[in-house]
Amino acid sequence: MYPEKEGRTRYGMWSNSMFMVKAAWKHCKSVLGYASLEVVLVVAANLLELFTVPVILGSLEVGEPLSVLVMQIVGFVTALMLVKALYSYVACNQQFGRISVRVFLVLAFNEKMARTSYCRLDRQEFWDYAEKVQRITSDNRSATEAVWKTLIELLQNGIGFLIYLALLSSVDPVIILATVLTAVTGYVAGKRINSWGYRHKEEEAGYLHRMYYIAQKSGMREFAKDIRLFGMQGWLLELHEKWYRLYHAFQVKKQKKYLWGNIVDILLAFLRNGIIYAYLLHMTLQQSLSAAEFLLYFTAAGGFTTWITGILNQMTTLHQQSLELSQLREFMEIPEPFYFGGGIPVQPDVDGSYTLELRDVSYRYPGSKTNILEHMNLILHPGEKLAIVGMNGAGKTTLIKILCGFYDPTEGQVLLNGTDIREFDREEYYKLFSAVFQQFSVLPVSVQENVTQEIDGGDRVKAACCLEQAGLKELMASLPQGIDSLMVRDVNEDGVEFSGGQTQRLMLARALYRDAPILVLDEPTAALDPIAESDIYQRYHELSKGKSSIFISHRLASTRFCDRIILLEKGRIAEEGNHDTLLAAGGRYAELFEVQRQYYKEAGETDERE
Incomplete structure (x- = not known):
């Protein structure tokens, strides 16, 4: 009934990506509009930064007049400012739509939990699965929202890769070959190191869960008397400190792993830049490249590496997020053993004579x-x-x-x-x-709503009558707001108990x-x-x-x-x-x-x- 382990899922990356696109199209179309605009703006800004200095340097080499240079500088700076300003606007506003799509999925998950057949709630594996799915929708970093950043960056890297490939192919395949080999080697070498945290995320979540649980229970009013009466403060602090030490040791170990990944990246970048720099310098000295072209192609080679690495990294990230999105979808599609909204209707009995x-x-x-x-x-x-x-x-x-x-x-x-x-x-x-x-x-609502359990408050007169029949008439009269008094002091400061x-x-x-x-x-x-x-x-x-x-x-x-x-x-x-x-x-x-x-x-x- 539940996936036995991560990686064995019903849906692939393409299916899960389209699932999110369809969800955005249905509930907040602006997400797709902002995403498309962000892709175009990032690629445009990158191309402007790539060509600004080489173009101006080329003009200087051919002796263009000062007015032309000024116009070029003003044109590039103005265009770059407009692109950056528009990108800032998009970056500030795109988050709202992404949150709206995630909230829709949160509500769908909550409805599934509220309506699922009661017999499932007795099974621990169901709760374990539900807890995993809840984490997938819990915050801005979860897959249901972070996947937009991944898809956008994947598109940016793909478009940038094609443009830079066309640009570099006009020089010499050696540059492309050196760039691709070092980028792929760096990705393969660093993948296992840099994915260590993902592979051990359940361990990290376990430490955080235990620390949160202890901190939460220590602050709950229901436990206040026991904590003070039995002197449990020191014991609880010791427990929290124990799990914090384990969590700290985990983080130190993780950062040591990542350090080796960074060292590998630095060494490969040094090797790649050295090869490309030496090759382009050789071509320049042989009079086949101008200084402006040297700068353009050297910068493009570095950008080409970034696009390749970005595609590989984002594909890995999208694969991980797809596994989580698949868990969400499969949870929502768990079949119910009972008819809900189907089956034959219960025939009303006027006398209430049900056997x-x-x-x-x-x-x-x-x-x-x-x-x-x-x-x-x-x-x-x-x-x-x-x-x-x-x-x-x-x-x-x-x-x-x-x-x-x-x-x-x-x-x-x-x-x-x-x-x-x-x-x-x-x-x-x-x-x-x-x-x-x-x-x-x-519930932390009014007394009336606790009786009626209806969003609009229900029948006020009937609720008051039921409270009177239950022997609570005098208590209601003694409350400041009567049946409108709020309950549960943990949520409502003036809540009655x-x-x-x-x-x-x-x-x-x-x-x-x-x-x-x-x-x-x-x-x-x-x-x-x-x-x-x-x-x-x-x-x-x-x-x-x-x-x-x-x-x-x-x-x-x-x-x-x-x-x-x-x-x-x-x-x-x-x-x-x-x-x-x-x-x-x-x-x-x-x-x-x-x-x-x-x-x-x-x-x-x-x-x-x-």
């Missing part, structure tokens, strides 16, 4: 050899309140994820009103559920606002005390009348109001009934309930003695 059924369902996590659920059969009837209990690892949360459509079963079927949910548009299927999970999101119980009520308000026919609660109150949890569940019980509901809780007493309770053990339904019948049966449920009851009784007696 969910697990038929002989087994599930095994990718890479695991054992099933977490074994041949399970279960029906959730319309309007039924079902509780799922069991020890850790029994498969409760996995069962919820399968019912909600986050996972497809390894074996068996999940049926909605008799139809396999694989046939439905999964986005429409998700709309049937209001859910509060163990891990929930509080709720207690655990208040946050649970906020999640209840969010579930009420969604008003879906099936309510799912996956241990959302695990961090609350029994009294607070009882109050939350009582509200859920009162406000979910007429809806199908699924509750997961470790505290068995909170399941009393449910119509049916199933106890999971080793991926199977071990016991089934309501609270009273399960207690009367004296099985595993009754045993667990008695352990919890005794614990709270002893805890209460201890509190009374204190």
Whole structure:
């Protein structure tokens, strides 16, 4: 599903270059206009600089009058100033368009991450791949933006190479041969040395990632108490210093490698210039070249080397960037196992009478050899309140994820009103559920937007009503901006923060606002005390009348109001009934309930003695 290693990609340099050109044409055509103009201006400036001195020197050699010399100087200087000024304008403005194209790709990547099938998010290789792709779009130096500089310089070098080749071919092939041989030799000799940093970029990124992670966590408010209470400052500084020393050693090693590459370049440049200088000097002394022609061809030979080296270097760079662009494209094209925007629509039921059924369902996590659920059969009837209990690892949360459509079963079927949910548009299927999970999101927006989760704020009156039903009316009245108050102080300086119980009520308000026919609660109150949890569940019980509901809780007493309770053990339904019948049966449920009851009784007696 994912490329096994860099270099084994689906797309080549030409395909990836055209991909970026098409993206620019679609989202910001000015990128292509500025790129073309930049190529022309750079080549023009180079030719003007090449011919300025030789032309003036040639005029002096033939005895042109002073007025002609002045006109030539003024003409060349004026033309060069205009070209340079226009180039500065292009250089200042081309960046905005390139950023716009990269931002479009960033948004496409973010949409892929937000919409990808949930089952992928459990796989570490997916996250590793996504992290690589994120780096490809992260900043101005990343391939999605830097590729424009590479393509422009490649075109500049190509055009310059052809012009200088035509110019030098009029002198003697020896100059061309010497230039090409030394340039190619220097490129081949320096390629491995100068690409050392690219080959070890993952190692460098690892050092930077660890230093950034330590620095980030050290400054987070969530860790402030632990850092101070346990005296972790010195340990964190020592960790950061350790990785900095390794990073510094890496940089020293890299610069030593590059030093040898520079030495090779200097030696070859000295050899090339010596050969060309001696050959041109010989031709000049034999009266076949004027001083102006000598200067022109010697300068052109140096420029010709620059064009050749530039083409070779930019081809190497484009190859590296193409590998990264291919990773981006292949990530965006990872096929989804679920229908999103396809499949058959979920037929709306006026009464909300949806029946969910697990038929002989087994599930095994990718890479695991054992099933977490074994041949399970279960029906959730319309309007039924079902509780799922069991020890850790029994498969409760996995069962919820399968019912909600986050996972497809390894074996068996999940049926909605008799139809396999694989046939439905999964986005429409998700709309049937209001859910509060163990891990929930509080966003740095207003309280109202946290309830409605709509960009335009949603229905203000309905949001206020849901907050009141969830028991937050007094809290809203006490806030300076009421339901418009911003949340998350890490982002908003005046952001409000709720207690655990208040946050649970906020999640209840969010579930009420969604008003879906099936309510799912996956241990959302695990961090609350029994009294607070009882109050939350009582509200859920009162406000979910007429809806199908699924509750997961470790505290068995909170399941009393449910119509049916199933106890999971080793991926199977071990016991089934309501609270009273399960207690009367004296099985595993009754045993667990008695352990919890005794614990709270002893805890209460201890509190009374204190």
